[in-house]
Amino acid sequence: MENIAQLPIREIVSKDYRAALVFRTFGIDFCCKGDQTIQEACTRKKADPHLLLEKLIEAFTSPSEDHFDYQSWPLSLLANYIENKHHAMIRERIPLIRKFLKRVVKVHGAHEPNLKKIKSLFEDSSEDLQRHLEQEELIIFPFIRKISTDEERKRLLLSPSFQQIRELIYELMADHEQEGACLEEIRQLSNDYTPPAYACNTYKVAFALLEEFDVSMQKHMHLERNILFPEAISLEVAANLN
Template sequence: MKISQNTSIGELVKLNFKTASVFQDNNIDFCCGGDKTISEACKNAGLDPEKLIGQLELIAEQNDADSQYINGLSLEELSNYIVKRHHSYVRESIPQLQKNLEKICQVHGSHHPELFEINSLFTESSGDLTMHMQKEELMLFPFIRRLELSSKNGAALPNSPFGPVSNPISMMVAEHQQEGDRFEQISKLSENYTLPEDACTTYEITLRQLRDFENDLHRHIHLENNILFPKAIELEKNLTT
């Protein structure tokens, strides 16, 4: 793929997820901001687009079997993958992270008051993400699967309880942005998950877990915003013409 200033960030990361590391290193949002071009993102970040393109080209030369696998999945397979890989991870990670955050707040909160705000933000995120995933699993993903089945069978557009599929997708994208903003705050409060000198083992583990959670969330959102959702909208459009 030829990379230019007009290249979409989301499209580039879709083709080769390894390029996401370049955007992360330059503080460019590749998941919620995947609809921006390299030129737009660099303008917002105060970066030289040609320098960034040079960095991206070096990474893009590397083969990315994982992206090839993801791009070869049907919409049903991709939605199932997201649930099994990312939704399960979120549900499994929340209880231990909440427990560890409470513990380090009790032990280190007097010297690191930012921990209380981090704990509050993560608690909000946990509740909202749980509801968000339920809406996807019970409403949006099943409808996307029906869209795909109708397309394969040459059937009519399936009945929708929410109008065009872009309606719930817009809501999901807005909620993704909210979570991205929350974790940006958590990252800033923790100085990009930097350990203080007086950190105990639990403190170290908790910051590592938070960083891993954010990284997983970025990929999770990328798969939906930049791959699953655009394909679903295009599929519905084709069924109505």
């Protein structure tokens, strides 16, 4: 990958998702704050950009089971992947995480106020997130599938209905920023999902589930915010130019 130091970090991750773990290790948000360069991100995080670049090069040369060029996928395929993999995972994990957090707060909440805050943040954000998923599955994704295959694509893209779709896309991208901020706060409150030495198995599982959820959400939001949604909007721009 050429001149990655000059690229926005969201573009680096879009070209090769193996970069995501490196940025995550350095505490850098590649999704909602993906417009910054490596130098800008490292300055904010007081991290060594040369070390980060070394780690990126290592990541790009390492094998991975999830090394897909998502940018080359048809939009309909990407929408299906997000719905079948990430939406399904969210719906499966939310009730499970809530159950474990409830148990942990019941036992440890009196002397660990951060746990109550984590539980409250997760419950509030998961309610908003489920509404977000419904809007995507019932409105956004069906439209994206249609413009990916329909011979009347230009008519659809130039219709008033797409203007409404575009507005909803921007609303969903704003939701991503709120969700990203919530996950970051949970990350900080949980000390990067590190349970204390005395933690019971329930406590450990709760934090492990939260971390898994966070990792999946980062990828989910990245695929939508930095690839799927911009590509859908770019089709409208192209239709207007033709």
